[in-house]
Amino acid sequence: MAIEKWLAVTSVALFAMFAGEMISVYNFMINVPEDFDFATSFSADPKIIQFVSIGVAPAGILAAVAFIMSKKYGSRQIGGLIIAGGIILLLGMSICYTLIDDIKEIYLSDSVKFIPVLFMALSFVVIGIGTYLAKNTKKRPKKEFF
Template structure:
């Protein structure tokens, strides 16, 4: 496999990891254990940590194969980038549905706006992947002389 495909696979894995982390942290705050000592800054700092570990590298790793293959297109790489965008969209939608169940103490701007922000980012990732799948390979010019 070419390096572009491995980068796209890693991007999908990081998108899935970020969605899983966000769902788990939102689910944890919906029903925290009785002995948990939580404050609102803990929740915000974990979200920033998950963004820097998961979705920021995933976005970069989705952009690199795009730029490497945009001249000739690639259906498998485009499909992987679309899959990463769909995973991100579904994961952030699940987090958004959990917002109603979270205690008001933990609801800050970061907590409420992060799922919306990344739900807005995921159609861009999906569009980039679709662009790669629709791109046709350019035929080399034949030199007769």
């Protein structure tokens, strides 16, 4: 496989990791244990910033680099992988958005409310870029050896 395919695969994995991390922290805010001593001092904002910086930001960069490397000739495989990453991000953020209503009021902040919406919008951009790449496939020019 070429390097751009591996970059696209890694971006899909990072999109999936980010969605899983966000779902887990939202689920934690819903089901906080009663014996949790720091229940009032817990804030999801630093965790969300951490998850964005280790998950979705590198995933977006890797998807963009894979797109840039293969946009000249197009690639159905790389486009499909980028689309899959966008769909995973969309599904994960929509699950997080449905969990917002069940989160206890003490844990709600602006980032908890708006991060899923922001990344749902970003997922449509990622899906669009992947669709553009998958649709615009051109034949590679033949190399003339003699």
